[in-house]
Amino acid sequence: MNPPEGGQPAEAAGVAARVRAARVVADVLAGRSTLPEALARHGGAEADDGFVRELCFGTARHAFRLDHEVRRHLRQAPRERDLDVHALLLLGGYQLAHMDVPDHAAVHATVAAARSLKKPWASGLVNAVLRKLSRSDLRGDDPELPDDVRLNHPQWWLDRLRAHWPDAWPDMVAAGNARPPMTLRSRRKRALALAALAEAGIEAHPGRVTDSAIYLARPLPVGALPGFASGDLSVQDEGAQLAARLLGALPGERILDACAAPGGKALHLAQMEPGARILALDVDPKRCTRIRENVTRAQAAIEVKAGDGRRPESWWDGVPFDRMLVDAPCSATGILRRQPDVRLLRHAEDLPTLTRLQGDLLESLWPLLRNGGRLLYCTCSVLAEENDDVIAAFLAAHGDAAVIEIAADWGRTTRCGRQLLPTADAHDGFYFALLERRRGGR
Numbered sequence: 001m002n003p004p005e006g007g008q009p010a011e012a013a014g015v016a017a018r019v020r021a022a023r024v025v026a027d028v029l030a031g032r033s034t035l036p037e038a039l040a041r042h043g044g045a046e047a048d049d050g051f052v053r054e055l056c057f058g059t060a061r062h063a064f065r066l067d068h069e070v071r072r073h074l075r076q077a078p079r080e081r082d083l084d085v086h087a088l089l090l091l092g093g094y095q096l097a098h099m100d101v102p103d104h105a106a107v108h109a110t111v112a113a114a115r116s117l118k119k120p121w122a123s124g125l126v127n128a129v130l131r132k133l134s135r136s137d138l139r140g141d142d143p144e145l146p147d148d149v150r151l152n153h154p155q156w157w158l159d160r161l162r163a164h165w166p167d168a169w170p171d172m173v174a175a176g177n178a179r180p181p182m183t184l185r186s187r188r189k190r191a192l193a194l195a196a197l198a199e200a201g202i203e204a205h206p207g208r209v210t211d212s213a214i215y216l217a218r219p220l221p222v223g224a225l226p227g228f229a230s231g232d233l234s235v236q237d238e239g240a241q242l243a244a245r246l247l248g249a250l251p252g253e254r255i256l257d258a259c260a261a262p263g264g265k266a267l268h269l270a271q272m273e274p275g276a277r278i279l280a281l282d283v284d285p286k287r288c289t290r291i292r293e294n295v296t297r298a299q300a301a302i303e304v305k306a307g308d309g310r311r312p313e314s315w316w317d318g319v320p321f322d323r324m325l326v327d328a329p330c331s332a333t334g335i336l337r338r339q340p341d342v343r344l345l346r347h348a349e350d351l352p353t354l355t356r357l358q359g360d361l362l363e364s365l366w367p368l369l370r371n372g373g374r375l376l377y378c379t380c381s382v383l384a385e386e387n388d389d390v391i392a393a394f395l396a397a398h399g400d401a402a403v404i405e406i407a408a409d410w411g412r413t414t415r416c417g418r419q420l421l422p423t424a425d426a427h428d429g430f431y432f433a434l435l436e437r438r439r440g441g442r
């Protein structure tokens, strides 16, 4: 879900919120966990949750620039054990540059938060650095800045975007740095859902790529949405809403969603064709709980299993599937605006491991597909090495696999599939390749 924008809490709560946010951001800076994992670990009073999320997501969104500006005022690089103090400096910079908090209040509360970290030197440092930052331009476009700082993306990522998408990369960078809209999928006719939202005083507009997507003018807690509790509305990016449509489903068919958590696409498949028999698999048992929650809320008929897609012998009953969705784990380079911590956590060295996993999943799952069956491979990556390259290698090794062309008025045709590029105000970036299993092969 998108983080709702957080209002500034009362003074004591504001200090506690900043301490919590610093612990969360420090975990991400240390590469220990993702933002949602760290937020769950350092959970606290619900009242300041929106504010803490805003501090953490915003700081991650602007992390490269903030880090650069902060380090200009440090005599030495932050030590591993002091990442909580460094996180407070970044959070302080974020408040000064991007939040609607008066400068003096931001500095005062962040210095107070530093005091409670029980490092006697920290409050003086935070005070001195934030006062300097409050007199600097923390967001103006300065061509002298290094690219990664100016564009808030790692250099390896920029290099690939420039090489793969020479005409589109500036827009892709802008999309990655944007604040994402909250996007819904309507199970019912979209006009009915839009009318129900309007009646509840919620401003919204329809998406252009699908007939089910709805964009909210402002993010809201899901509990405030008419139709969320019943499963009529789900939170799902518009690009992600294309997957179930592309795969298709018929009554009675056995469908495997091999990498299913948290279950957005499996639920869409089940709602699109309630007569299909869907198995939602995910290797992570904790994430399977998220699928079950979604399935229960929407009262969908989906079987959920924890299991490794690369080891079907541990979970498959031997009956072939008619269709399969392989929404593979990937770099998440197409959804940076929704997962801004990816810019800090993902490294170029991760790519070979990911592409091996993607290829291994296809390799292990393909024999489970019946002749004439279809497999949709999809990622939220914009990198050819995780997309066309994986599919091209798979096709070269499997004479019984054929590409079905995806004819559409969205995205770009690629060698083996279709790429939707990320936007700042509408859909995320996704890649899709549709394969059919042909008897006997080429």
Ligand SMILES: C[S@@+](CC[C@H](N)C(=O)[O-])C[C@H]1O[C@@H](n2cnc3c(N)ncnc32)[C@H](O)[C@@H]1O
Pocket: 240, 258, 259, 260, 261, 262, 263, 264, 265, 266, 281, 282, 283, 284, 287, 307, 308, 309, 310, 327, 328, 329, 330, 361
């Ligand atoms: C991109 S996410 C899937 C999102 C999901 N399809 C949706 O629409 O809500 C990729 C998922 O793959 C799972 N995964 C990673 N390796 C796996 C494996 N070897 N077998 C099955 N699932 C795996 C991860 O736990 C993660 O939940």
